[in-house]
Amino acid sequence: MARTRVRFASLLALSAAMTLALVTGCGSDGGDGDGKAPATAATAAKGGKKPVVVVTTSWEGAFAKAAGAEDVKVIVPQSVHHAPDYDPKPSDLAAVAKADFVLYAPFEPYAAKIKQAAGSKAELVEVNLDNDPDKVKAEVARLGTLFGTGEAAASWTSSFDTEYARLSQDVRAGWPGGRSPAVVSQVFTAWSAKLAGATTVGTYGPEAVTPAQLAELSAKKPALVLDNAHMSTGTVLPDSGAKQVEIVNYPDKDLDLLPVYRNAAAGLKKAMAGS
The missing domain is CATH 3.40.50.1980 (Nitrogenase molybdenum iron protein domain)
Structure with a gap:
């Protein structure tokens, strides 16, 4: 499990005015520019609205996708082999500011910076990153409940169980x-x-x-x-x-x-x- 590190100092070094504008969606009333208040994490899945999810790495992203999230933004690009070399862009902070949920893992040293950058709109969710099948299914079910996508999460879990059983049987046949x-x-x-x-x-x-x-x-x-x-x-x-x-x-x-x-x-x- 890679102990990836991301230098969020460059993000936090942005001017206070720029940061405030990003967090508030550039609207003086805290809306999204059309006079309407932005949806909160608690109401993200209501009325058919798909939750906007920002994740630190592709691992959290895969858990989110399995749970039914369709709009997922990964902070650290897959192409970055050594995450400490990645300098987050203002667009990364903007994505966090607009998110309904921000997913991170406790072992990631930049989680605190994610929390600071998230603003008051996003719900911060700590994810237990472990590919043990029982833990994966538990996390996917929990995220599905949070996202309001429980049906999609259950469907994925069913497919996962079938594929996992097939793979396990195949490997064991090669003992x-x-x-x-x-x-x-x-x-x-x-x-x-x-x-x-x-x-x-x-x-x-x-x-x-x-x-x-x-x-x-x-x-x-x-x-x-x-x-x-x-x-x-x-x-x-x-x-x-x-x-x-x-x-x-x-x-x-x-x-x-x-x-x-x-x-x-x-x-x-x-x-x-x-x-």
Whole structure:
């Protein structure tokens, strides 16, 4: 799980007048320019209005999309591989100011800045980013309730259950010798071990593996190491004979969460086939 950081100082350095104009929608009455008061988070889904959702990364964005949100703005572009290098633009702050909901994760160090930039209109929602299927479904259902899109969230969950079951069965069919493989997992890739029905014999991270951990984990004789592609420090257990699989947590720019599971399943199958 990448500990992305975004320098919001450049946003907050905007003039007070500019910031005030963005937050109030450039209207002296706090409206949207047509004399009408802007919808609040509490009324966003009423009257058929689709909620406007701003998210910090594509991961929150995928959760929002799964929950039924259609108007989703991601602050950190997918093309930015090292988020601290990204300088948010005034348009990012404008998007936050116009949002009904702003989604962020507690581990993101710039969450406080998001809160400052959001203004009084948006409802701030902390999201538990974990691709464990039970946690994903719980978050999607919760967001669907907040957005007023519960039916869409339930529909997505049904599709997710079907696809997850298919992928899990497919991976398990590839167990070497028909036996559950022993794996060592990075703490934020445990969900992929669950998908594979693997036997977790040890975990590591988010800090780099120490020499003592290296010896302890290697002694477990794992067949696979499930590394976090977003926090990788190279080969985790060199000379152990374990195959390392890079697990990606973040969805692509299409904000579709299902390919994350498909890609993990494909990587696991390939690794097990060579075991």
